Amino acid sequence: MAKRRRIWFALAVLVLLTLVACSTKNSPAITDPKGNEAHTISGIWWLMCGMASAVYLIVGGFIVVAAFRGRRSEEGKPSRVRDSTFIVVGGLIVPSIILLVLGASVVYASNNLRQPEKDPLKIEVVGKRWWWDISYPDQNITTANEVHIPVGRPLEIGLDSDNVIHSFWVPQLGGKVDLIPGQHNIWRVKATKAGVYRGECAEYCGLQHAKMNFLVVAQPAAEFDQWVVRHQNPPSGPSDELTAAGQAIFMREPCAGCHTIRGTTANGTIGPDLTDIGSRRTLGANTVANTDANLAGWIVDSQSIKPGNLMPPIPMSSNDLHALLAYLRSLK
């Protein structure tokens, strides 16, 4: 029958789409959990997916059969089931049971999420337009757009904004929490596996909402501790002539007015802290990779990479640019 062929066609499309979806390994997928919350939610999803598929197939089957069963009859085919029985059982009783089971299992599975735990690592995230200011108040470290975390240790991520509303989302770690001006939100979560995970702003926040992303680098505890120590002791000064020249350019040009580099006189707060810019993986809130070419391009004309961001074009000679790059590269 034509209808049956259509159903098979629809199923084939569905399978195809699923294959397309599963064939990608680099997606920040919620079905590829690396944190306790994402694990729980992924479990809830697969439970719901099972129930939903069963409901869809059964009710969808009813629809198709209902549409076709009386087709060759004169007046429609009678049925032994009374209408009201059918409606009450199918529309009220069965869905009530399904919803009760669903509600109960979700409450049971998720009641330990976002609960305070002992000895958490505190991280402060402030949403900017359009990047992320990241600091570790107890470790006295500030960085941007790259959150380093130890695997297994409970995290308390404080979320604030001094401009518009943003939302902090690392799909592989867990769900979203909004950053709302005038309100301090805390997200409590744990990473379960080491790796680099994509994070995104999930609340529409204006012009460059699409390019307000970040990375979460989950490391084994020892490696994380090394990262902390290194960041608590940034290099005391330029190591050679070229980087010294670069530092002088940084201080001479408008750079220092907006950016902070700890251990120097640069203490601006409008743009991201650059104390560890040399070791960061990306630029412009995960917009481009942190390569020499991209860094140079960003300095000279960041507006062509991310229009509307607050950094003005800084034209400079290629020698100066060369020295500045060398200096920034040395900040690790």
Place this chain on the structure above:
Amino acid sequence: MAVTHTPSEETHGKIDTEELEEIWADAPGVPGFFSTVDHKRIGMRYIYTAFFFFFTSGLMALVMRDQLAAPNNHVVGPELYNQLMTMHGTTMIFLFNTPVLAGFGNYILPLQLGTRDMAFPRLNAFSYWIFVLSGLFFYASFLLGKAPDGGWFGYTPMTAKAFSPGINLDFWGLAIVFVGISTTVGAVNFIVTAFKMRAPGMTINRVPIFVWSILSMAFMVLFAVPAVTLAAGLLELDRLFGTAFFNPAHGGNLLLYQHLFWFWGHPEVYILFVPATGMISMIIPVMSRRPLAGYLWIATALIAIAFISFGVWVHHMFATGMPVQAMSFFSAVSLIIVLPSGVQFFAWIATMWKGRVRFTTPMLFAIGFLLIFLLGGITGATLATMPFDWQVTDSYYIVAHFHYVLNGAVVFPIFGAIYFWYPKMSGRKLSEKWGHISFWLMFIGFNLAFFGMHLLGFLGMPRRISTYPSGLGWDNLNLISTIGAFIFAIGTGVTLVNWFHARWWGKPAGPNPWDADSLEWATTSPPPEFNFASIPVVASRHPLWDQRPLPTANPNGDEATKSLGPEGAEHHETPETTGLDARPEATLDLPHPTYLPFLLACGIAVFFVGLLIKAVLVGIIGVGALVVALTWWAWRTEVDLA
């Protein structure tokens, strides 16, 4: 009242219809255009205007899909993308979905109830003029290159003066307040019409389900729209006059805006969806050739939805960091609201189950609706579970979900309704062949466009992004989605062409082409200005199936029944009946064409323009026109009654 039997198709049989038409006719040309109060002309206008906005905003969606078809695309920049996204969402909700359903309600309700017009015909014209003027007001922003870009939900502080200093957002905020007048006035009109204007004998348990759905919608509008008016109104006070309702630095609260917005925003989903289910409840029984199963269950479900829909708004705010215990109440209610829809669903299946289904175009759209809404409803239930919502909220999973509900489960019934009722409205049939083609293009295109978006959400794609990098596994699904969107668009275009063709060359439809049961099919197609020369008498839930020939009422010589017969039509009157059992209790003078509604609407429009450009004088002129029109209106009403 005395009852006589006249042939059902000639409720204005033996009397001089030409004379009646003269009494009821609008002035020809432009004066008639601006002064008409005929619910049918107004209803058609509502539908045409809304579809103008549908196709405009659909084109915007195509541009956005074009931009998202490939990673790092440059079809439009982020600035224009954000404007398109805002215009698309706002237009579809405020200027297409809501008014197109009001249009069908306007056209169909009085005919289905067996009366000669809405309860307040001038108010009806007024609400149309407000709708069209607020739409023009909103679209002026686009023509001036100052389109709003704060998203259709306009979350502050992004929409506050500090972050959106331009006039763009004022167009949006004021348009929301502006168009709310139209919706509210329309709702009052629907409620009074449904309760007081029914044909004799149409007791409350014989009212067609479409009327129940409009009634449910109208009550939701009355309680929900004030909240969004308040949200946008306070936002505009902040923007225009420097108040600080939503400024945390001065003791304001940002979440207050979200609460107000969603207190309207979630009932709004049902405001759009419920009348669409009402259309389905009219189409399915007619095309299954048997009465709707579970009439009482469906009517109860419609009322239940109207109540429960006010207890679910917080599920739009699960990620805002509110206390989990407080939110779990809303999670539970959001699960419970599945039940009334479940009841409706199984009532429709039961209706088809014992009937013989005719696969006409309206029925195809109805079945398409069932298959699409089933998925949209299920994904809706998954969103009620708080932890899962934390993950997928503001991701493409949401975009998929609400397009299944607001496009699939509202637009499909609307297209079904066009194929179903256009023969009544115009007297001409749309082509079934092209209707089938349109349906299949729309159905396949729709699922291609939106099913993959669920998966994109799982793959971590946030919504409202103007571009995305490659290598995240989003490329193919986005491309498929874009292809689907274009197929869907072609499908809607086929119906548009089909309409153009039928409008001038369609086959004559006759009064009742589908052999349907409700009263609108008793009169001619298109119906005369006065709808019914003699008001029919109803003794069944399915008058045209059970009462052959359809009896009509004659006056008894008393005040309450004097307008039932053709004399009533001659005197430009219609009966008013009791709320529950529809006994004639009074006679209403129906107003003649008048410019008042247009004048009043213009006054309000000028007032809003004054606010927009912050010109006190313009505002005063607007208020002046408004006061004059209102005074004149009140004074004229007294004259009419005397």
